[in-house]
Amino acid sequence: MPSLGRFPNRHVHTLKTHHGPVNTVTFSSYPGTYVLTGSSDRAIHLSRALPSSNSNSVAETIQPIQRYEAHGYSVLDIAVSADNARFTSVGGDRQVFLWDVEQGSTVRRWTGHLSRVEAVQFAGEGDSVVVSGSADTTINLWDTKSNSTKPIQSLTDATDTVSSLHVHAPTHSIASGSYDGKVRIYDLRMGQATVDVIAHPVTSVRCSADGHAVLVSSLDGRIRMLDRTNGKLLKAFGGDDQIERLGQQRYLNKSLRIRSVFAQGGAVVLAGSEAADIEKKQSTSQASVFAWDVLSGENIATIAAGDGVKAVSCVSWNEKGGCWASACADGTVKVYS
Structure with missing residues (x-):
C-alpha cells in the first residue's frame, strides 16, 4: 500500500498566460518539466511547471513558451503522448486535434x-490510438x-454526455463517466463492458495505477472509490456533514x-x-483544492x-516532481510544490 508523506501545499508558481477560464491542465510526460493548459480563450499554452529560480516568493509567468492556436471554441481537455512529441486536444468545436509539439501545428x-x-486520451502501442468522449454520447x-x-470503433452505450475518460494500458481498458450517472469500463480484449450506477451525473473517472480501483x-458533491471488479464502494470523499458542524470548508x-x-x-x-x-456575481467565497488520505x-x-x-x-499531479x-476559473494556473 502506498505510503503517505506530507502533502505539498506551498504555492510556488502562477501562470497568467490565458484570457479566460482554464478548463484543463496536464503535465508533460516523464519527468513532467512542462504543463499544457487549455482555456475558454480557445488557446493551448505550453509553460514551464516550476519556476527556474528557487525564490521564497511566488513566481509569475505571463508569456507561455509556446502557443497552439487552431480551436475555434473552448478547449476542454488535453492529453500528452508518452514521448512528449505529440499531444491531442478537444473542445467545443466537435473536432479532435492531434498536434506536433515542436512544429506547433x-x-x-x-x-x-x-x-x-469533453475528454481525450491516448491509447494503444506507441500511443497509436486517440480516444475521445463527446456530448453526442459516443466514445x-x-x-x-x-x-x-x-473512427476505427465507436462505443455508443452512454445515453448522455461522456464527460471523462481514462485509458488503463496494463488492463487494456477504457473507463468512462457520463452525465447519465453511469461509469462504464470497456475491456477491449474481451469486448465486454461493466457498468456501475452512481445515480448522479459523473464528471471524472480515474483508474488506480494497479487497475483495481476507479475514482x-x-x-452530488462526492468522490467515490469503487472496486473495479464488483463495483463495491471502497471509500467516499467529500459531502461530510461533520465538517460543516466543525465550521470547516466543505468540498x-x-x-x-x-x-x-x-x-x-x-x-x-x-x-x-x-x-x-x-x-452570484458578487462572490464572497472562493473555491479550494482538497486532498484526502485514500x-x-x-x-x-x-x-x-x-x-x-x-x-x-481540473488538477494534475506530477509524481516525479512531487x-x-x-486550473482556475479566473484564467490562472497555480503550481504547488
Whole structure:
C-alpha cells in the first residue's frame, strides 16, 4: 500500500498566460518539466511547471513558451503522448486535434463527433490510438497512423454526455463517466463492458495505477472509490456533514465538471471544487483544492484557490516532481510544490 508523506501545499508558481477560464491542465510526460493548459480563450499554452529560480516568493509567468492556436471554441481537455512529441486536444468545436509539439501545428483533425468533445486520451502501442468522449454520447477511437477520417470503433452505450475518460494500458481498458450517472469500463480484449450506477451525473473517472480501483466524481458533491471488479464502494470523499458542524470548508461540486486524480503514488485523492456562491456575481467565497488520505478518507489538506476564484475545474499531479497544478476559473494556473 502506498505510503503517505506530507502533502505539498506551498504555492510556488502562477501562470497568467490565458484570457479566460482554464478548463484543463496536464503535465508533460516523464519527468513532467512542462504543463499544457487549455482555456475558454480557445488557446493551448505550453509553460514551464516550476519556476527556474528557487525564490521564497511566488513566481509569475505571463508569456507561455509556446502557443497552439487552431480551436475555434473552448478547449476542454488535453492529453500528452508518452514521448512528449505529440499531444491531442478537444473542445467545443466537435473536432479532435492531434498536434506536433515542436512544429506547433496540427497533423490531424478528426470530425466525427456531432457535439462538443469533453475528454481525450491516448491509447494503444506507441500511443497509436486517440480516444475521445463527446456530448453526442459516443466514445470514438481514432487511428493516428491511418489517413482515414472515420473512427476505427465507436462505443455508443452512454445515453448522455461522456464527460471523462481514462485509458488503463496494463488492463487494456477504457473507463468512462457520463452525465447519465453511469461509469462504464470497456475491456477491449474481451469486448465486454461493466457498468456501475452512481445515480448522479459523473464528471471524472480515474483508474488506480494497479487497475483495481476507479475514482469517480459526481454532481452530488462526492468522490467515490469503487472496486473495479464488483463495483463495491471502497471509500467516499467529500459531502461530510461533520465538517460543516466543525465550521470547516466543505468540498462542493454541484454544477461544473470537476476532475479528481490520485496523487502521491496513489496514497492521496486530489480534487478541485466550486465556491459556495458560484452563481452570484458578487462572490464572497472562493473555491479550494482538497486532498484526502485514500486509506482513512480523512481530509489532509485544503488549499484555497485565491480571491475571486469561483472554481478549480481540473488538477494534475506530477509524481516525479512531487508537485501539482490547478486550473482556475479566473484564467490562472497555480503550481504547488
